[in-house]
Amino acid sequence: MAMSQGPAPRAGPEDGVGEASSPAHSIDPADQLARLGRSWVWLLGAATVTLVPGILALVWPDVTLHVLAVLIGVYLLLTGAFRFVAVFGRDSDRVPGLIVAVLFVLGGVLCLRNPLQTIAALSLITGAVWLVSGIVTLYTAIATKDMPHRGIVMGVAALGIVAGIVVLALPAESARALTRLLGLWLVLLGLAETAVALAWRSALRRAGITGRDTSGQAT
Structure with missing residues (x-):
């Protein structure tokens, strides 16, 4: 989520072992993930992944606990994937971002592994992920x-x-109450993350960098 100066350009074919190695440098997965993670559109996508489940939970409060567990599990998995890609856009210490990404993925797997779990378990998983x-x-x-x-x-x-x-300290007593509680926080977090994405877009424009050329910045 934080932005810093990006990596230096890679060496050209003349600095490698030969022309045969140049295609590998041009399609380096780490470079491609870094360029993607630096984009403000990627940040906006991550915000959307948070916002949409929150809206669904608020407009559909009578969802069953099974459906709610699947909804939260998918949200956590997708958010973990977005955060994992964003880690590659950083020049600073990547370990904290990687820990957060793994935490989201782990929480998503736990929710999807047993969708019929109790309300307390679902609250514990979601609250712990958000807190950490x-x-x-x-x-x-x-x-x-x-x-x-x-x-x-x-x-x-x-x-x-x-x-x-809040989710950990005020456990809901019913699936409906938990749905409203999680939906409210998902919407608030999604709006806050949208503000971060738009602020980053503004910073890129002030720096004269377009959405397609963010190689000098990092997420």
């Missing part, structure tokens, strides 16, 4: 002093921490 990811993101924002839009990122992290605490 919020703490890690807040730490990263505080430690990275040159992070663009640092205040917004810290605000999103704080919102995630509060969401995790």
